[in-house]
Amino acid sequence: MTPLITVEKVSKSFTGSEGDELRVLDDITLELRAGEIVALLGRSGSGKSTLLRTIAGLIALTGGSVRYRGEELNGANPGTAMVFQSFALMPWLTVQDNVELGLAARGVPPAERRERALAAIDLIGLDGFESAYPKELSGGMRQRVGFARALVLEPDLLLMDEPFSALDVLTSENLRTELMSLWTGQRFPTKAICIVTHNIEEAVQLADRVLVLGANPGHLRAEVTIDLARPRDRKSPAFAALVDRLYDLLTGRKPDLTEPEPTEATPTARPLPAASVGGLAGLAEIVHARGGRADLPDLAAELNFEVDDLLPLVDAAAQLGLLFVAGADLHLTPIGQAFTTADIQQSKKIFAEQARDRAPLVRTIYKALAASADGSLRAGFFLDLLRRGFSAEDAQQQLDTAIDWGRYGELFDFDTDTGQIALDPAHRATAERAPA
Numbered sequence: 001m002t003p004l005i006t007v008e009k010v011s012k013s014f015t016g017s018e019g020d021e022l023r024v025l026d027d028i029t030l031e032l033r034a035g036e037i038v039a040l041l042g043r044s045g046s047g048k049s050t051l052l053r054t055i056a057g058l059i060a061l062t063g064g065s066v067r068y069r070g071e072e073l074n075g076a077n078p079g080t081a082m083v084f085q086s087f088a089l090m091p092w093l094t095v096q097d098n099v100e101l102g103l104a105a106r107g108v109p110p111a112e113r114r115e116r117a118l119a120a121i122d123l124i125g126l127d128g129f130e131s132a133y134p135k136e137l138s139g140g141m142r143q144r145v146g147f148a149r150a151l152v153l154e155p156d157l158l159l160m161d162e163p164f165s166a167l168d169v170l171t172s173e174n175l176r177t178e179l180m181s182l183w184t185g186q187r188f189p190t191k192a193i194c195i196v197t198h199n200i201e202e203a204v205q206l207a208d209r210v211l212v213l214g215a216n217p218g219h220l221r222a223e224v225t226i227d228l229a230r231p232r233d234r235k236s237p238a239f240a241a242l243v244d245r246l247y248d249l250l251t252g253r254k255p256d257l258t259e260p261e262p263t264e265a266t267p268t269a270r271p272l273p274a275a276s277v278g279g280l281a282g283l284a285e286i287v288h289a290r291g292g293r294a295d296l297p298d299l300a301a302e303l304n305f306e307v308d309d310l311l312p313l314v315d316a317a318a319q320l321g322l323l324f325v326a327g328a329d330l331h332l333t334p335i336g337q338a339f340t341t342a343d344i345q346q347s348k349k350i351f352a353e354q355a356r357d358r359a360p361l362v363r364t365i366y367k368a369l370a371a372s373a374d375g376s377l378r379a380g381f382f383l384d385l386l387r388r389g390f391s392a393e394d395a396q397q398q399l400d401t402a403i404d405w406g407r408y409g410e411l412f413d414f415d416t417d418t419g420q421i422a423l424d425p426a427h428r429a430t431a432e433r434a435p436a
């Protein structure tokens with residue numbers, strides 16, 4: 001049977017603010033078939049929304065093709081409708097008019113529009129709210145309108161871009177459960193669902209297949225089949241095992257054979273996560289305070305953050321060898337333990353050694369400074385080099401992070417007035433002896 005959607009070798013680049021090319025999707029191939037729910041799971045910036053919009057036919061591709069029922073798309077995909085995180089309702093229209101909007105755009109006559117909108121409003125539990133305006137509704141109700149507006153089009157494929165993430169926990173749980181009971185019932189008017197999420201539990205709760213995206217540029221990292229019966233029990237060991245497996249894949253801690261050793265990697269092969277020393281040291285302290293082990297989702301919930309927000313800190317601490325990730329668990333390493341418990345001078349020394357060994361950009365800067373005539377170089381020199389592998393914005397972010405880390409470890413310092421990065425005097429002698 002022809003798949004509903006065939007994405008073949010799709011790549012997409014955007015032009016950055018300084019005219020540079022920013023590759024967002026790289027060589028993506030996938031199929032979406034009737035009868036399945038597929039989750040696109042990835043961290044912020046991995047290109048999930050961009051991929052969803054290519055499936056909807058809303059953006060021009062840089063390379064590859066997207067086919068709907070075997071036909072290559074040349075514009076908006078007629079077989080899809082989208083539900084957005086921000087609901088995207090027209091505030092000046094009533095619920096009824098909002099739901100009718102897409103039908104009107106497709107030239108459906110008013111009487112039929114009305115009837116179909118009423119049915120969709122009823123299906124999604126908004127009966128009685130037809131003449132309300134969005135501002136009179138709670139967030140959950142507004143997103144119900146978002147669903148009704150998409151479902152009324154009876155698309156083959158319902159596309160959802162983080163549809164629950166702007167809602168509070170209870171409301172989103174409620175809506176997810178209702179959506180699933182509609183999906184498993186007889187009245188659901190679509191053949192397949194593709195949902196973008198960065199929430200692992202949501203992916204396991206909803207999807208038949210989870211496609212895990214990696215970043216820089218966005219690529220398919222893994223595919224995991226979720227063959228749990230519905231409704232799914234979040235507390236079952238099978239559910240927990242899948243959540244753990246996806247954590248491993250998402251945090252990328254499973255040693256990837258193509259990934260070079262930290263001591264040999266280049267700054268572009270192993271970018272520095274966007275984390276300040278204060279942030280990653282704080283995370284290490286919290287894990288230490290819990291006996292050296294912490295559950296990442298629990299930690300995020302307690303701190304009132306999303307797991308996604310904590311990942312750069314986790315990545316940074318892991319890259320520096322201060323902690324390691326196993327499933328959803330963070331474990332402090334012996335070095336991490338020493339780093340957290342030592343006095344400030346010793347702690348800086350440990351940090352400096354780890355950063356020089358395991359953070360390629362810090363190492364590169366350190367070595368280049370050591371090899372320079374007077375132990376200093378213009379920051380612009382490093383920025384130019386970084387621009388070969390990063391967008392202008394990301395290159396600056398990489399340099400800022402390296403300077404923050406280098407400063408804390410007293411390896412080198414940056415003078416904003418002169419724009420020079422200079423080796424710390426205390427490190428000069430050591431650097432001169434370091435192998436090139």
Ligand SMILES: Nc1ncnc2c1ncn2[C@@H]1O[C@H](COP(=O)(O)OP(=O)(O)OP(=O)(O)O)[C@@H](O)[C@H]1O
Pocket residue numbers: 014015016022024042043044045046047048049050051198
């Ligand atoms: N129109 C655009 N022009 C330039 N860059 C863009 C554009 N749209 C997206 N990007 C960039 O592409 C990258 C991927 O964005 P995208 O929104 O697809 O990722 P995502 O995985 O959905 O992330 P998030 O969860 O944060 O929404 C980001 O770096 C973003 O800044």
